[in-house]
Amino acid sequence: MQRAGTGTGPPPGTAALDVLVLGGGPAGRALAAACAGHGLRTGLADPAPQRPWRATYCAWPEELPADLPGSAVAARPRARAVLPGGADRDLGAYAVLDTAGLRRHLDSRLGGVTVIAGRADAGDVRRHGDRYRVTLRPAGAAGAAGGRATAGTAGAGRAARHGDTTVVFAALVVDATGAPSRLRPAAGPAAEQTAYGVVVTEEAARPVVAPGEAVFMDWRSPAAEPAPGWSDWPTFLYAVPYGDGTVLLEETSLARRPGLPLAELQDRLVARLAGLGVPVPDDAPVERVRFPVDSPRAAAHPVAFGAATPLVHPATGFSVAPALQLAPAVAAVLARHLPADPGAAASAARALLWSPSARTVHRLRRHGLQTVLDLPARLVPGFFDAFFAGRSGRAFLTGRDDVPGTLAGMAGVFRAAPAPIKRRMLRSAVRFHPIR
Numbered sequence: 001m002q003r004a005g006t007g008t009g010p011p012p013g014t015a016a017l018d019v020l021v022l023g024g025g026p027a028g029r030a031l032a033a034a035c036a037g038h039g040l041r042t043g044l045a046d047p048a049p050q051r052p053w054r055a056t057y058c059a060w061p062e063e064l065p066a067d068l069p070g071s072a073v074a075a076r077p078r079a080r081a082v083l084p085g086g087a088d089r090d091l092g093a094y095a096v097l098d099t100a101g102l103r104r105h106l107d108s109r110l111g112g113v114t115v116i117a118g119r120a121d122a123g124d125v126r127r128h129g130d131r132y133r134v135t136l137r138p139a140g141a142a143g144a145a146g147g148r149a150t151a152g153t154a155g156a157g158r159a160a161r162h163g164d165t166t167v168v169f170a171a172l173v174v175d176a177t178g179a180p181s182r183l184r185p186a187a188g189p190a191a192e193q194t195a196y197g198v199v200v201t202e203e204a205a206r207p208v209v210a211p212g213e214a215v216f217m218d219w220r221s222p223a224a225e226p227a228p229g230w231s232d233w234p235t236f237l238y239a240v241p242y243g244d245g246t247v248l249l250e251e252t253s254l255a256r257r258p259g260l261p262l263a264e265l266q267d268r269l270v271a272r273l274a275g276l277g278v279p280v281p282d283d284a285p286v287e288r289v290r291f292p293v294d295s296p297r298a299a300a301h302p303v304a305f306g307a308a309t310p311l312v313h314p315a316t317g318f319s320v321a322p323a324l325q326l327a328p329a330v331a332a333v334l335a336r337h338l339p340a341d342p343g344a345a346a347s348a349a350r351a352l353l354w355s356p357s358a359r360t361v362h363r364l365r366r367h368g369l370q371t372v373l374d375l376p377a378r379l380v381p382g383f384f385d386a387f388f389a390g391r392s393g394r395a396f397l398t399g400r401d402d403v404p405g406t407l408a409g410m411a412g413v414f415r416a417a418p419a420p421i422k423r424r425m426l427r428s429a430v431r432f433h434p435i436r
């Protein structure tokens with residue numbers, strides 16, 4: 001391989017970037033900002049870099065970076081779980097992020113980053129000597145917002161336009177295109193988390209959630225009798241406050257292959273809220289959720305980050321807090337090797353993200369997910385009853401490289417599970433799922 005600056009560099013007039021981050025979600029923005037903070041010539045490409053985020057992001061507070069400003073957090077409720085029989089479990093501190101505040105915080109750090117409107121798919125990222133040549137295309141076939149990939153903010157001269165596309169040369173490319181990664185075509189149907197939610201006032205939500213609390217999972221049935229056409233797949237209610245007098249109430253299917261259809265989740269939510277006496281205005285804002293929770297770990301090149309790598313916890317779907325927390329450390333190891341040695345930079349980033357203990361925890365979590373997917377639907381609520389009865393469940397939910405904590409969490413579930421679920425768990429353990 002040639003060293004940087006010898007031979008097959010970018011064509012004249014297209015100065016290279018040290019790192020190009022593909023995807024301007026929370027993970028990509030946090031990493032791009034941290035890379036620029038280390039003095040790396042950094043690009044951030046997204047089909048719609050200015051599009052606001054709409055999702056409600058929540059997290060376990062211990063996974064958030066210590067320096068996250070208060071403006072990025074909307075509420076810090078206590079979370080509880082409601083078991084199928086109606087009993088309660090206290091799950092401890094929880095955090096509801098302020099999506100717009102988080103975005104403002106991350107954007108305020110992008111000053112030194114070249115932001116480019118354009119998307120790259122699998123064939124658009126190519127090795128070019130010792131660096132990458134990335135073709136960025138307009139957002140939509142018909143060309144959203146004028147249909148051109150455009151370079152904006154600082155350092156616009158680092159990208160070269162060719163008709164409708166922008167060509168960028170970078171020593172290293174980071175795939176932060178979310179889950180599923182746009183650079184790695186999915187092999188077969190994914191296990192998906194799906195949910196349908198409405199936003200109502202705290203007052204209206206009072207039968208479900210009290211001020212200062214969140215309901216992480218309410219496993220009681222959405223209706224006394226399932227409506228015709230509903231599958232037997234169990235779903236739960238998720239309720240989180242936004243800290244502004246409103247609350248999100250969301251009917252959620254944790255993981256199913258394929259995901260439970262949103263229309264059925266909407267029906268179940270309507271039935272559940274009617275049964276609980278929660279009024280929902282016709283114009284209540286709506287949240288729709290669908291994303292895979294079992295994406296395979298990415299190959300070494302290009303480096304993947306955020307939901308693309310995947311940092312996604314298969315049992316909760318969470319990845320935002322770990323991405324925010326890991327971004328500075330990943331940027332630091334990239335800066336140690338770039339631009340001189342992109343190969344070493346990629347290996348160091350991968351080693352940091354996927355240490356042996358992080359890989360072990362990932363396998364254990366994925367095994368846990370497969371165990372739930374293999375359970376007959378009627379046993380799933382009982383499994384979560386045991387999950388929250390086992391006192392170390394929180395360690396399973398957090399701590400992405402905490403092998404003892406994860407194992408203790410899984411053992412706690414086993415101890416608390418009734419015999420039929422224990423038998424299923426043992427059967428699942430015997431054929432430990434060989435998951436990447």
Ligand SMILES: Cc1cc2nc3c(=O)[nH]c(=O)nc-3n(C[C@H](O)[C@H](O)[C@H](O)COP(=O)(O)OP(=O)(O)OC[C@H]3O[C@@H](n4cnc5c(N)ncnc54)[C@H](O)[C@@H]3O)c2cc1C
Nearest residue numbers: 023025026027057058119120177178182306307318319320
């Ligand atoms: C409604 C909803 C609610 C969620 N709630 C939570 C939660 O409470 N807590 C939590 O941790 N997680 C949550 N998740 C899951 C997950 O953490 C989020 O999807 C999160 O946004 C992942 O962050 P990311 O930056 O890795 O990817 P994304 O946020 O998905 O960002 C990927 C970016 O890549 C861009 N992109 C797409 N294709 C290309 C391409 N070809 N080239 C370049 N760029 C491209 C996209 O425009 C996007 O901006 C939720 C997901 C959804 C959908």
